[in-house]
Amino acid sequence: METYRTWLRLFELQRYYSWIVDRFHISTQMYQLQTYGKHYDFRWLEEGLLPLGFHVVFCTRTPESFESARAERLKISGKPSQYDDLELFIDEQKLIERLVRESILPVYTVDISDNNVSRAVEKIANWLELTGGLYMSE
DSSP states (O other): OHHHHHHHHHHHHTTTSOOOOOSOHHHHHHHHHHHHOOOOOOHHHHHHHGGGTOOEEEEEOOGGGHHHHHHHHHTTOSOGGGGSOHHHHHHHHHHHHHHHHTOSSOEEEEEOTTOOHHHHHHHHHHHHHHHTTTSOOO
C-alpha cells in the first residue's frame, strides 16, 4: 500500500502532467484475488485520484476474438507458451470487468475485438475530451 501512497503523492505533486498509467490498482486487485483470494480496498486511492482527473479506460474483447489477438501477440512474444490457455485471459477479463464496475473513477469501456487500434484510440480520445480527461481543471 505504501507504493500506491507514494504514487498518489507523486501524482498530486505533478498534477499538471499528463499521466497514462497501465495496469495500476485494478490489475493488482485482480492478481491478489486470483492468486491469494485477498481483496485489497483501493477506494482511498481512487478518492485521491478522482480530484486529479484520473479516468479508467477498460479495453475489452469478446471471448471469440481472443484467438485472433493471440495470433497477433505470438508474432512478438518472447514467451509464446503463456498464450496456450486462452480461458485464463477470458477469466481475467471477467474479473477485471467486475472490478472496473466497482470503481468510483469515470470509466470508458472500449471493445477491441476487431483489433482496430486506431478506431479505439479515436474513441478513447473523444471520450476523454468530452469528460474533461485531457486537462487538469483548476
